[in-house]
Amino acid sequence: MRITPGMSAENAIYNLQQGRTAIDQLQEQIASGYNINRPSDDPLSTRQLLDLQEQIASGDQYSSNITKAETLLNVTNTSLTSMATLMQQVKKIAGDMVAGTLDAAGTASAVANLTQLKSQLVDMGNTRLGDQYVFGGFSTSQPFSSTGVFSGTTDIPQVEIAPNSTVGTTVSGADLLNGGKPAAAVGSGATAGQSPVNILGSIDALILAINNKDSAGILDGVKNVKAGADQITVAQSDVAGRLVRLDNMKSMIANNQNTLKTVFGDIQNVDYAKAGVMLSRQTTAFNAALSATSKLSQLSLLDYMK
Template structure:
Protein backbone atom coordinates (compact mmCIF):
# COMPACT_ATOMS: atom_id res chain seq x y z
CA UNK A 1 0.00 0.00 0.00
CA UNK A 2 1.34 3.38 -0.94
CA UNK A 3 1.79 5.74 2.01
CA UNK A 4 1.08 9.35 1.15
CA UNK A 5 2.23 12.48 2.93
CA UNK A 6 -1.37 13.12 3.97
CA UNK A 7 -1.60 9.71 5.63
CA UNK A 8 1.60 10.31 7.58
CA UNK A 9 0.41 13.75 8.66
CA UNK A 10 -3.04 12.45 9.67
CA UNK A 11 -1.55 9.60 11.68
CA UNK A 12 0.85 11.89 13.48
CA UNK A 13 -1.80 14.52 14.30
CA UNK A 14 -4.21 11.83 15.53
CA UNK A 15 -1.62 10.47 17.94
CA UNK A 16 -0.68 13.99 19.00
CA UNK A 17 -4.32 14.90 19.72
CA UNK A 18 -4.78 11.72 21.76
CA UNK A 19 -1.77 12.64 23.84
CA UNK A 20 -3.12 16.15 24.36
CA UNK A 21 -6.58 14.80 25.22
CA UNK A 22 -5.03 12.48 27.81
CA UNK A 23 -3.22 15.45 29.32
CA UNK A 24 -6.44 17.50 29.42
CA UNK A 25 -8.38 14.60 31.00
CA UNK A 26 -5.86 14.26 33.82
CA UNK A 27 -5.86 18.01 34.36
CA UNK A 28 -9.67 17.96 34.63
CA UNK A 29 -9.46 15.16 37.20
CA UNK A 30 -6.87 17.04 39.23
CA UNK A 31 -9.12 20.11 39.31
CA UNK A 32 -11.73 18.48 41.59
CA UNK A 33 -10.07 15.23 42.64
CA UNK A 34 -12.65 13.03 40.89
CA UNK A 35 -11.98 10.29 38.36
CA UNK A 36 -15.41 10.45 36.73
CA UNK A 37 -16.96 13.45 35.03
CA UNK A 38 -19.09 11.75 32.39
CA UNK A 39 -20.33 8.18 31.85
CA UNK A 40 -17.87 7.66 28.99
CA UNK A 41 -14.95 8.07 31.42
CA UNK A 42 -15.73 4.61 32.83
CA UNK A 43 -19.23 3.17 32.26
CA UNK A 44 -18.80 0.37 34.82
CA UNK A 45 -17.64 2.72 37.58
CA UNK A 46 -20.35 5.22 36.65
CA UNK A 47 -23.10 2.62 37.15
CA UNK A 48 -21.49 1.44 40.38
CA UNK A 49 -21.33 5.02 41.63
CA UNK A 50 -24.97 5.71 40.74
CA UNK A 51 -26.08 2.64 42.68
CA UNK A 52 -24.00 3.68 45.69
CA UNK A 53 -25.49 7.19 45.62
CA UNK A 54 -29.04 5.78 45.49
CA UNK A 55 -28.26 3.52 48.47
CA UNK A 56 -26.74 6.45 50.34
CA UNK A 57 -29.79 8.64 49.71
CA UNK A 58 -32.13 5.88 50.90
CA UNK A 59 -30.05 5.27 54.01
CA UNK A 60 -30.01 8.98 54.83
CA UNK A 61 -33.82 9.05 54.63
CA UNK A 62 -34.06 6.00 56.87
CA UNK A 63 -31.61 7.67 59.27
CA UNK A 64 -33.86 10.73 59.35
CA UNK A 65 -36.87 8.52 60.07
CA UNK A 66 -34.91 6.77 62.81
CA UNK A 67 -33.97 10.05 64.43
CA UNK A 68 -37.60 11.22 64.39
CA UNK A 69 -38.84 7.85 65.66
CA UNK A 70 -36.35 7.64 68.51
CA UNK A 71 -37.11 11.23 69.53
CA UNK A 72 -40.85 10.42 69.53
CA UNK A 73 -40.33 7.27 71.59
CA UNK A 74 -37.96 9.01 74.01
CA UNK A 75 -40.65 11.59 74.75
CA UNK A 76 -43.28 8.85 75.04
CA UNK A 77 -41.01 6.93 77.42
CA UNK A 78 -40.71 10.02 79.63
CA UNK A 79 -44.48 10.46 79.66
CA UNK A 80 -45.03 6.80 80.53
CA UNK A 81 -42.53 7.05 83.40
CA UNK A 82 -44.44 10.03 84.75
CA UNK A 83 -47.76 8.16 84.49
CA UNK A 84 -46.31 5.18 86.34
CA UNK A 85 -45.16 7.47 89.14
CA UNK A 86 -48.57 9.18 89.30
CA UNK A 87 -50.40 5.86 89.45
CA UNK A 88 -48.05 4.59 92.18
CA UNK A 89 -48.76 7.72 94.23
CA UNK A 90 -52.50 7.35 93.62
CA UNK A 91 -52.38 3.71 94.78
CA UNK A 92 -50.51 4.72 97.95
CA UNK A 93 -53.22 7.29 98.70
CA UNK A 94 -55.91 4.67 98.14
CA UNK A 95 -54.23 2.27 100.57
CA UNK A 96 -53.93 5.08 103.13
CA UNK A 97 -57.73 5.37 103.13
CA UNK A 98 -57.91 2.38 105.45
CA UNK A 99 -61.25 3.02 107.12
CA UNK A 100 -59.79 4.46 110.31
CA UNK A 101 -59.71 8.13 109.34
CA UNK A 102 -62.20 10.92 109.99
CA UNK A 103 -64.36 12.28 107.18
CA UNK A 104 -62.18 15.36 106.70
CA UNK A 105 -59.14 13.17 106.04
CA UNK A 106 -60.94 11.30 103.26
CA UNK A 107 -62.01 14.58 101.69
CA UNK A 108 -58.39 15.79 101.79
CA UNK A 109 -57.17 12.54 100.21
CA UNK A 110 -59.83 12.90 97.50
CA UNK A 111 -58.64 16.45 96.74
CA UNK A 112 -55.06 15.19 96.34
CA UNK A 113 -56.28 12.37 94.13
CA UNK A 114 -58.19 14.83 91.97
CA UNK A 115 -54.99 16.77 91.39
CA UNK A 116 -53.21 13.53 90.39
CA UNK A 117 -55.99 12.82 87.89
CA UNK A 118 -55.51 16.27 86.37
CA UNK A 119 -51.75 15.68 86.20
CA UNK A 120 -52.33 12.34 84.46
CA UNK A 121 -54.46 14.10 81.84
CA UNK A 122 -51.74 16.73 81.36
CA UNK A 123 -49.21 13.94 80.77
CA UNK A 124 -51.68 12.29 78.41
CA UNK A 125 -51.69 15.54 76.43
CA UNK A 126 -47.88 15.59 76.10
CA UNK A 127 -46.54 17.00 72.82
CA UNK A 128 -43.41 16.85 70.71
CA UNK A 129 -43.27 20.07 68.78
CA UNK A 130 -46.87 20.72 67.75
CA UNK A 131 -47.86 17.03 67.67
CA UNK A 132 -49.60 15.19 70.51
CA UNK A 133 -47.96 11.90 71.50
CA UNK A 134 -51.09 9.92 72.33
CA UNK A 135 -53.63 11.10 69.72
CA UNK A 136 -52.88 8.40 67.16
CA UNK A 137 -52.81 9.85 63.67
CA UNK A 138 -54.95 12.80 64.85
CA UNK A 139 -51.76 14.17 66.35
CA UNK A 140 -52.72 17.83 65.93
CA UNK A 141 -55.79 17.29 68.15
CA UNK A 142 -55.54 17.45 71.95
CA UNK A 143 -56.37 13.86 72.96
CA UNK A 144 -57.86 14.21 76.46
CA UNK A 145 -60.42 16.71 77.69
CA UNK A 146 -61.89 16.53 81.19
CA UNK A 147 -65.43 17.68 81.81
CA UNK A 148 -66.17 17.20 85.50
CA UNK A 149 -65.95 13.49 86.17
CA UNK A 150 -65.93 12.57 82.49
CA UNK A 151 -62.78 12.36 80.37
CA UNK A 152 -63.23 12.42 76.59
CA UNK A 153 -60.65 10.99 74.18
CA UNK A 154 -60.53 13.00 70.92
CA UNK A 155 -57.76 11.13 69.11
CA UNK A 156 -57.97 7.88 67.13
CA UNK A 157 -56.46 4.41 67.54
CA UNK A 158 -54.28 4.49 64.40
CA UNK A 159 -50.52 4.04 64.48
CA UNK A 160 -47.90 6.43 63.10
CA UNK A 161 -45.37 4.58 60.94
CA UNK A 162 -41.80 5.70 60.28
CA UNK A 163 -40.20 3.09 57.96
CA UNK A 164 -36.52 2.33 58.55
CA UNK A 165 -36.06 -0.24 55.78
CA UNK A 166 -37.25 -0.87 52.19
CA UNK A 167 -40.79 -2.11 51.69
CA UNK A 168 -44.28 -1.07 52.69
CA UNK A 169 -44.77 0.44 56.13
CA UNK A 170 -46.76 -1.78 58.48
CA UNK A 171 -48.12 -0.77 61.91
CA UNK A 172 -46.88 -4.04 63.41
CA UNK A 173 -43.27 -3.29 62.45
CA UNK A 174 -42.93 0.44 61.92
CA UNK A 175 -45.24 2.14 64.45
CA UNK A 176 -43.61 4.52 66.92
CA UNK A 177 -46.57 5.86 68.89
CA UNK A 178 -48.93 4.76 71.63
CA UNK A 179 -52.57 5.79 71.40
CA UNK A 180 -54.84 6.91 74.21
CA UNK A 181 -56.39 3.45 74.25
CA UNK A 182 -52.95 1.84 74.64
CA UNK A 183 -52.17 3.98 77.66
CA UNK A 184 -55.48 4.50 79.48
CA UNK A 185 -57.45 1.55 78.15
CA UNK A 186 -60.78 1.43 76.34
CA UNK A 187 -63.04 4.32 77.30
CA UNK A 188 -60.22 5.78 79.43
CA UNK A 189 -60.88 3.11 82.06
CA UNK A 190 -57.70 3.87 84.04
CA UNK A 191 -58.76 7.49 84.52
CA UNK A 192 -62.32 6.43 85.21
CA UNK A 193 -61.18 4.00 87.92
CA UNK A 194 -59.20 6.82 89.53
CA UNK A 195 -62.24 9.11 89.39
CA UNK A 196 -64.46 6.41 90.92
CA UNK A 197 -62.17 6.04 93.93
CA UNK A 198 -61.89 9.82 94.32
CA UNK A 199 -65.68 10.13 94.26
CA UNK A 200 -66.01 7.54 97.02
CA UNK A 201 -63.59 9.38 99.29
CA UNK A 202 -64.85 12.91 98.64
CA UNK A 203 -68.14 12.06 100.39
CA UNK A 204 -66.27 11.66 103.68
CA UNK A 205 -68.08 8.36 104.25
CA UNK A 206 -66.68 6.06 101.53
CA UNK A 207 -67.73 2.49 100.79
CA UNK A 208 -64.49 0.89 101.96
CA UNK A 209 -65.12 -2.28 99.95
CA UNK A 210 -65.43 -0.19 96.79
CA UNK A 211 -62.17 1.59 97.67
CA UNK A 212 -59.93 -1.11 99.14
CA UNK A 213 -61.15 -4.12 97.21
CA UNK A 214 -62.71 -3.15 93.88
CA UNK A 215 -60.74 0.08 93.60
CA UNK A 216 -57.32 -1.39 94.39
CA UNK A 217 -57.96 -4.42 92.19
CA UNK A 218 -58.78 -2.14 89.25
CA UNK A 219 -55.72 0.03 89.91
CA UNK A 220 -53.44 -3.00 90.03
CA UNK A 221 -54.80 -4.29 86.71
CA UNK A 222 -54.46 -0.84 85.15
CA UNK A 223 -50.92 -0.47 86.45
CA UNK A 224 -49.90 -3.89 85.14
CA UNK A 225 -51.28 -2.99 81.72
CA UNK A 226 -49.41 0.32 81.79
CA UNK A 227 -46.16 -1.46 82.69
CA UNK A 228 -46.71 -3.99 79.89
CA UNK A 229 -47.20 -1.26 77.30
CA UNK A 230 -44.18 0.63 78.65
CA UNK A 231 -42.05 -2.52 78.39
CA UNK A 232 -43.14 -3.05 74.78
CA UNK A 233 -42.18 0.54 74.03
CA UNK A 234 -38.75 -0.02 75.57
CA UNK A 235 -38.20 -3.11 73.42
CA UNK A 236 -39.14 -1.18 70.28
CA UNK A 237 -36.80 1.66 71.28
CA UNK A 238 -33.94 -0.83 71.60
CA UNK A 239 -34.72 -2.20 68.14
CA UNK A 240 -34.65 1.27 66.60
CA UNK A 241 -31.44 2.21 68.40
CA UNK A 242 -29.78 -0.95 67.07
CA UNK A 243 -31.07 -0.18 63.58
CA UNK A 244 -29.66 3.35 63.88
CA UNK A 245 -26.19 1.95 64.62
CA UNK A 246 -26.44 -0.48 61.70
CA UNK A 247 -27.52 2.27 59.29
CA UNK A 248 -24.72 4.56 60.46
CA UNK A 249 -22.21 1.76 59.82
CA UNK A 250 -23.76 1.10 56.41
CA UNK A 251 -23.43 4.80 55.52
CA UNK A 252 -19.74 4.73 56.42
CA UNK A 253 -19.21 1.66 54.22
CA UNK A 254 -21.19 3.07 51.27
CA UNK A 255 -19.42 6.43 51.53
CA UNK A 256 -16.06 4.64 51.55
CA UNK A 257 -17.02 2.54 48.53
CA UNK A 258 -18.19 5.66 46.69
CA UNK A 259 -14.94 7.45 47.46
CA UNK A 260 -12.89 4.45 46.32
CA UNK A 261 -14.93 4.31 43.13
CA UNK A 262 -14.76 8.02 42.26
CA UNK A 263 -11.91 9.73 44.12
CA UNK A 264 -8.68 10.31 42.29
CA UNK A 265 -5.29 8.95 43.38
CA UNK A 266 -3.71 12.41 43.44
CA UNK A 267 0.02 11.42 43.58
CA UNK A 268 -0.45 8.92 40.73
CA UNK A 269 -2.42 11.46 38.69
CA UNK A 270 0.33 14.07 39.09
CA UNK A 271 2.92 11.58 37.86
CA UNK A 272 0.64 10.63 34.94
CA UNK A 273 0.14 14.31 34.09
CA UNK A 274 3.87 15.01 34.08
CA UNK A 275 4.46 11.92 31.96
CA UNK A 276 1.72 12.89 29.55
CA UNK A 277 3.08 16.42 29.33
CA UNK A 278 6.57 15.12 28.56
CA UNK A 279 5.24 12.72 25.92
CA UNK A 280 3.30 15.53 24.29
CA UNK A 281 6.31 17.86 24.16
CA UNK A 282 8.56 15.12 22.82
CA UNK A 283 5.99 14.28 20.16
CA UNK A 284 5.95 17.89 19.04
CA UNK A 285 9.74 17.92 18.83
CA UNK A 286 10.00 14.63 16.99
CA UNK A 287 7.13 15.50 14.70
CA UNK A 288 8.85 18.66 13.60
CA UNK A 289 11.79 16.57 12.41
CA UNK A 290 10.08 13.56 10.84
CA UNK A 291 7.16 15.18 9.06
CA UNK A 292 7.61 14.46 5.32
CA UNK A 293 9.12 17.20 3.17
CA UNK A 294 6.61 18.71 0.80
CA UNK A 295 6.83 20.73 -2.46
CA UNK A 296 6.33 23.87 -0.43
CA UNK A 297 9.63 23.23 1.37
CA UNK A 298 11.44 23.09 -1.95
CA UNK A 299 9.77 26.28 -3.21
CA UNK A 300 11.18 28.11 -0.20
Protein backbone atom coordinates in the same frame (compact mmCIF):
# COMPACT_ATOMS: atom_id res chain seq x y z
CA MET B 1 -1.16 -1.29 0.84
CA ARG B 2 0.33 2.05 -0.17
CA ILE B 3 0.81 4.53 2.67
CA THR B 4 0.47 8.05 1.39
CA PRO B 5 1.89 11.15 3.07
CA GLY B 6 -1.68 12.28 3.73
CA MET B 7 -2.48 9.07 5.59
CA SER B 8 0.68 9.39 7.64
CA ALA B 9 -0.19 12.98 8.51
CA GLU B 10 -3.73 12.05 9.53
CA ASN B 11 -2.48 9.20 11.67
CA ALA B 12 0.06 11.46 13.34
CA ILE B 13 -2.56 14.11 14.04
CA TYR B 14 -4.91 11.49 15.47
CA ASN B 15 -2.25 10.19 17.85
CA LEU B 16 -1.39 13.71 18.93
CA GLN B 17 -5.06 14.46 19.58
CA GLN B 18 -5.38 11.31 21.70
CA GLY B 19 -2.34 12.32 23.71
CA ARG B 20 -3.68 15.85 24.18
CA THR B 21 -7.05 14.47 25.27
CA ALA B 22 -5.39 12.22 27.87
CA ILE B 23 -3.44 15.19 29.24
CA ASP B 24 -6.57 17.35 29.38
CA GLN B 25 -8.47 14.63 31.20
CA LEU B 26 -5.73 14.20 33.80
CA GLN B 27 -5.51 17.96 34.32
CA GLU B 28 -9.29 18.15 34.74
CA GLN B 29 -9.24 15.29 37.28
CA ILE B 30 -6.49 16.97 39.30
CA ALA B 31 -8.29 20.33 39.21
CA SER B 32 -11.70 18.91 40.23
CA GLY B 33 -10.47 16.15 42.52
CA TYR B 34 -12.79 13.69 40.76
CA ASN B 35 -11.89 10.74 38.56
CA ILE B 36 -15.20 11.02 36.72
CA ASN B 37 -16.48 14.46 35.76
CA ARG B 38 -19.08 13.37 33.19
CA PRO B 39 -20.76 10.04 32.37
CA SER B 40 -18.76 9.63 29.16
CA ASP B 41 -15.53 9.49 31.17
CA ASP B 42 -16.43 6.00 32.45
CA PRO B 43 -20.05 4.84 31.90
CA LEU B 44 -19.69 1.69 34.05
CA SER B 45 -18.17 3.50 37.02
CA THR B 46 -20.73 6.29 36.60
CA ARG B 47 -23.51 3.75 37.06
CA GLN B 48 -21.82 2.40 40.18
CA LEU B 49 -21.48 5.91 41.58
CA LEU B 50 -25.15 6.65 40.94
CA ASP B 51 -26.16 3.45 42.74
CA LEU B 52 -23.89 4.32 45.66
CA GLN B 53 -25.28 7.87 45.83
CA GLU B 54 -28.82 6.49 45.93
CA GLN B 55 -27.93 4.11 48.77
CA ILE B 56 -26.16 6.86 50.72
CA ALA B 57 -29.14 9.20 50.28
CA SER B 58 -31.49 6.47 51.50
CA GLY B 59 -29.27 5.87 54.52
CA ASP B 60 -29.30 9.59 55.32
CA GLN B 61 -33.11 9.61 55.13
CA TYR B 62 -33.40 6.57 57.38
CA SER B 63 -31.01 8.19 59.87
CA SER B 64 -33.17 11.33 59.86
CA ASN B 65 -36.30 9.23 60.42
CA ILE B 66 -34.65 7.44 63.32
CA THR B 67 -33.64 10.73 64.95
CA LYS B 68 -37.23 12.01 64.74
CA ALA B 69 -38.61 8.72 66.08
CA GLU B 70 -36.14 8.72 68.97
CA THR B 71 -37.18 12.24 69.93
CA LEU B 72 -40.88 11.33 69.96
CA LEU B 73 -40.30 8.09 71.86
CA ASN B 74 -38.11 9.81 74.44
CA VAL B 75 -40.83 12.40 75.06
CA THR B 76 -43.37 9.57 75.26
CA ASN B 77 -41.16 7.65 77.68
CA THR B 78 -40.78 10.72 79.92
CA SER B 79 -44.56 11.09 80.09
CA LEU B 80 -45.01 7.39 80.83
CA THR B 81 -42.48 7.64 83.66
CA SER B 82 -44.47 10.53 85.14
CA MET B 83 -47.69 8.54 84.75
CA ALA B 84 -46.12 5.54 86.50
CA THR B 85 -45.15 7.78 89.44
CA LEU B 86 -48.68 9.19 89.62
CA MET B 87 -50.15 5.68 89.59
CA GLN B 88 -47.97 4.71 92.55
CA GLN B 89 -49.56 7.54 94.49
CA VAL B 90 -53.03 6.44 93.38
CA LYS B 91 -52.25 2.90 94.53
CA LYS B 92 -51.07 4.14 97.93
CA ILE B 93 -54.21 6.20 98.50
CA ALA B 94 -56.41 3.26 97.45
CA GLY B 95 -54.45 0.92 99.73
CA ASP B 96 -54.81 3.30 102.67
CA MET B 97 -58.55 3.38 102.14
CA VAL B 98 -58.72 -0.43 102.34
CA ALA B 99 -56.36 -0.62 105.32
CA GLY B 100 -58.55 1.39 107.68
CA THR B 101 -61.52 3.69 108.08
CA LEU B 102 -60.75 7.36 107.72
CA ASP B 103 -62.72 10.19 109.20
CA ALA B 104 -64.53 12.71 107.04
CA ALA B 105 -61.48 14.93 106.72
CA GLY B 106 -59.28 11.99 105.70
CA THR B 107 -61.84 10.86 103.16
CA ALA B 108 -62.16 14.35 101.68
CA SER B 109 -58.38 14.60 101.45
CA ALA B 110 -58.14 11.22 99.67
CA VAL B 111 -60.84 12.25 97.19
CA ALA B 112 -59.17 15.61 96.54
CA ASN B 113 -55.80 13.94 95.98
CA LEU B 114 -57.25 11.35 93.61
CA THR B 115 -59.03 14.08 91.69
CA GLN B 116 -55.77 15.99 91.28
CA LEU B 117 -53.88 12.85 90.30
CA LYS B 118 -56.46 12.08 87.63
CA SER B 119 -56.15 15.62 86.26
CA GLN B 120 -52.39 15.23 86.13
CA LEU B 121 -52.77 11.95 84.24
CA VAL B 122 -55.00 13.74 81.74
CA ASP B 123 -52.38 16.48 81.39
CA MET B 124 -49.73 13.83 80.72
CA GLY B 125 -52.07 12.29 78.15
CA ASN B 126 -52.12 15.63 76.34
CA THR B 127 -48.32 15.80 76.09
CA ARG B 128 -47.15 17.12 72.76
CA LEU B 129 -43.96 17.74 70.85
CA GLY B 130 -44.39 20.73 68.60
CA ASP B 131 -47.79 20.27 66.98
CA GLN B 132 -47.91 16.51 67.53
CA TYR B 133 -49.71 14.98 70.50
CA VAL B 134 -47.72 11.90 71.44
CA PHE B 135 -50.78 10.06 72.77
CA GLY B 136 -53.27 11.42 70.23
CA GLY B 137 -52.45 9.35 67.14
CA PHE B 138 -52.95 11.54 64.09
CA SER B 139 -55.11 14.05 65.93
CA THR B 140 -54.01 17.67 65.61
CA SER B 141 -56.10 18.77 68.60
CA GLN B 142 -55.89 17.93 72.29
CA PRO B 143 -56.84 14.23 72.57
CA PHE B 144 -58.15 14.19 76.16
CA SER B 145 -60.85 16.43 77.57
CA SER B 146 -60.64 17.68 81.15
CA THR B 147 -62.81 14.76 82.24
CA GLY B 148 -60.67 12.20 80.43
CA VAL B 149 -62.78 11.61 77.32
CA PHE B 150 -60.52 10.63 74.41
CA SER B 151 -61.14 12.26 71.02
CA GLY B 152 -57.89 11.42 69.22
CA THR B 153 -57.20 8.48 66.94
CA THR B 154 -55.89 5.08 67.99
CA ASP B 155 -53.43 4.93 65.09
CA ILE B 156 -49.74 4.94 65.93
CA PRO B 157 -47.67 7.00 63.45
CA GLN B 158 -44.94 4.89 61.86
CA VAL B 159 -41.55 5.84 60.41
CA GLU B 160 -39.53 3.76 57.97
CA ILE B 161 -36.08 2.89 59.35
CA ALA B 162 -35.09 0.38 56.64
CA PRO B 163 -36.67 -1.01 53.46
CA ASN B 164 -40.06 -2.48 54.44
CA SER B 165 -39.30 -1.94 58.15
CA THR B 166 -41.15 0.58 60.31
CA VAL B 167 -41.31 1.57 63.98
CA GLY B 168 -44.16 3.23 65.85
CA THR B 169 -43.24 6.62 67.26
CA THR B 170 -45.94 7.02 69.92
CA VAL B 171 -48.40 5.15 72.14
CA SER B 172 -52.17 5.07 71.78
CA GLY B 173 -53.59 7.25 74.54
CA ALA B 174 -56.98 5.56 74.26
CA ASP B 175 -55.48 2.13 74.91
CA LEU B 176 -53.21 3.46 77.64
CA LEU B 177 -55.60 5.48 79.82
CA ASN B 178 -59.07 4.43 78.66
CA GLY B 179 -58.45 0.77 77.84
CA GLY B 180 -59.43 1.37 74.21
CA LYS B 181 -61.82 3.41 72.09
CA PRO B 182 -64.58 3.40 73.09
CA ALA B 183 -63.40 3.31 76.68
CA ALA B 184 -63.38 -0.09 78.37
CA ALA B 185 -65.87 -0.80 81.14
CA VAL B 186 -64.54 -0.35 84.66
CA GLY B 187 -63.95 -3.76 86.20
CA SER B 188 -65.92 -4.81 89.26
CA GLY B 189 -66.27 -8.03 91.17
CA ALA B 190 -64.83 -10.88 89.12
CA THR B 191 -63.67 -8.53 86.33
CA ALA B 192 -61.81 -6.12 88.63
CA GLY B 193 -58.16 -5.86 87.70
CA GLN B 194 -58.58 -7.48 84.30
CA SER B 195 -57.02 -5.96 81.19
CA PRO B 196 -57.57 -3.75 79.36
CA VAL B 197 -57.99 -1.27 82.19
CA ASN B 198 -59.83 2.03 81.94
CA ILE B 199 -57.44 3.87 84.28
CA LEU B 200 -59.22 7.22 84.29
CA GLY B 201 -62.60 5.55 84.69
CA SER B 202 -61.25 3.38 87.51
CA ILE B 203 -60.08 6.45 89.42
CA ASP B 204 -63.54 8.01 89.01
CA ALA B 205 -65.12 4.79 90.30
CA LEU B 206 -62.69 4.68 93.23
CA ILE B 207 -63.56 8.27 94.17
CA LEU B 208 -67.26 7.39 94.06
CA ALA B 209 -66.71 4.29 96.21
CA ILE B 210 -64.75 6.31 98.80
CA ASN B 211 -67.46 8.95 99.00
CA ASN B 212 -70.10 6.24 99.43
CA LYS B 213 -67.93 4.27 101.89
CA ASP B 214 -68.38 1.28 99.57
CA SER B 215 -65.83 -1.27 100.81
CA ALA B 216 -66.37 -3.65 97.87
CA GLY B 217 -66.04 -0.78 95.40
CA ILE B 218 -62.85 0.40 97.08
CA LEU B 219 -61.41 -3.12 96.91
CA ASP B 220 -62.29 -3.28 93.21
CA GLY B 221 -60.61 0.10 92.79
CA VAL B 222 -57.41 -1.20 94.37
CA LYS B 223 -57.32 -4.08 91.89
CA ASN B 224 -58.08 -1.81 88.96
CA VAL B 225 -55.46 0.82 89.73
CA LYS B 226 -52.84 -1.89 90.31
CA ALA B 227 -53.64 -3.40 86.92
CA GLY B 228 -53.62 0.13 85.47
CA ALA B 229 -50.14 0.75 86.85
CA ASP B 230 -49.02 -2.52 85.27
CA GLN B 231 -50.58 -1.39 81.99
CA ILE B 232 -48.41 1.73 82.01
CA THR B 233 -45.34 -0.35 82.88
CA VAL B 234 -46.01 -2.56 79.86
CA ALA B 235 -46.20 0.56 77.68
CA GLN B 236 -42.87 1.72 79.13
CA SER B 237 -41.27 -1.62 78.29
CA ASP B 238 -42.64 -1.45 74.75
CA VAL B 239 -41.26 2.05 74.22
CA ALA B 240 -37.89 1.03 75.69
CA GLY B 241 -37.75 -1.90 73.29
CA ARG B 242 -38.43 0.36 70.34
CA LEU B 243 -35.69 2.76 71.47
CA VAL B 244 -33.20 -0.11 71.66
CA ARG B 245 -34.20 -1.22 68.17
CA LEU B 246 -33.73 2.31 66.84
CA ASP B 247 -30.33 2.61 68.49
CA ASN B 248 -29.19 -0.68 66.98
CA MET B 249 -30.47 0.30 63.54
CA LYS B 250 -28.81 3.70 63.79
CA SER B 251 -25.45 2.05 64.51
CA MET B 252 -25.90 -0.38 61.63
CA ILE B 253 -26.82 2.41 59.20
CA ALA B 254 -23.83 4.50 60.35
CA ASN B 255 -21.46 1.60 59.70
CA ASN B 256 -23.05 0.92 56.33
CA GLN B 257 -22.85 4.61 55.39
CA ASN B 258 -19.14 4.67 56.21
CA THR B 259 -18.58 1.64 53.99
CA LEU B 260 -20.58 3.08 51.10
CA LYS B 261 -18.80 6.44 51.32
CA THR B 262 -15.42 4.71 51.38
CA VAL B 263 -16.27 2.73 48.24
CA PHE B 264 -17.63 5.89 46.59
CA GLY B 265 -14.45 7.76 47.46
CA ASP B 266 -12.23 4.97 46.14
CA ILE B 267 -13.98 5.19 42.78
CA GLN B 268 -14.46 8.93 42.49
CA ASN B 269 -11.73 10.69 44.45
CA VAL B 270 -8.45 11.36 42.65
CA ASP B 271 -5.22 9.85 43.92
CA TYR B 272 -3.15 12.98 43.42
CA ALA B 273 0.23 11.21 43.64
CA LYS B 274 -0.78 8.68 41.00
CA ALA B 275 -2.44 11.30 38.81
CA GLY B 276 0.64 13.55 39.03
CA VAL B 277 2.95 10.75 37.89
CA MET B 278 0.61 9.82 35.03
CA LEU B 279 0.35 13.45 33.94
CA SER B 280 4.13 13.79 33.92
CA ARG B 281 4.51 10.62 31.85
CA GLN B 282 1.73 11.59 29.47
CA THR B 283 3.16 15.07 28.98
CA THR B 284 6.63 13.69 28.27
CA ALA B 285 5.21 11.19 25.78
CA PHE B 286 3.13 13.88 24.10
CA ASN B 287 6.06 16.26 23.75
CA ALA B 288 8.21 13.47 22.30
CA ALA B 289 5.48 12.54 19.81
CA LEU B 290 5.01 16.18 18.89
CA SER B 291 8.75 16.59 18.28
CA ALA B 292 8.99 13.40 16.24
CA THR B 293 5.98 14.34 14.14
CA SER B 294 7.34 17.78 13.38
CA LYS B 295 10.60 16.27 12.14
CA LEU B 296 8.94 13.56 10.07
CA SER B 297 6.62 16.06 8.42
CA GLN B 298 9.64 17.86 6.93
CA LEU B 299 10.82 14.77 5.01
CA SER B 300 10.17 14.42 1.30
CA LEU B 301 11.14 12.02 -1.51
CA LEU B 302 14.42 13.87 -1.98
CA ASP B 303 15.49 12.89 1.59
CA TYR B 304 15.43 9.25 0.55
CA MET B 305 17.35 9.67 -2.71
CA LYS B 306 21.02 8.83 -2.68
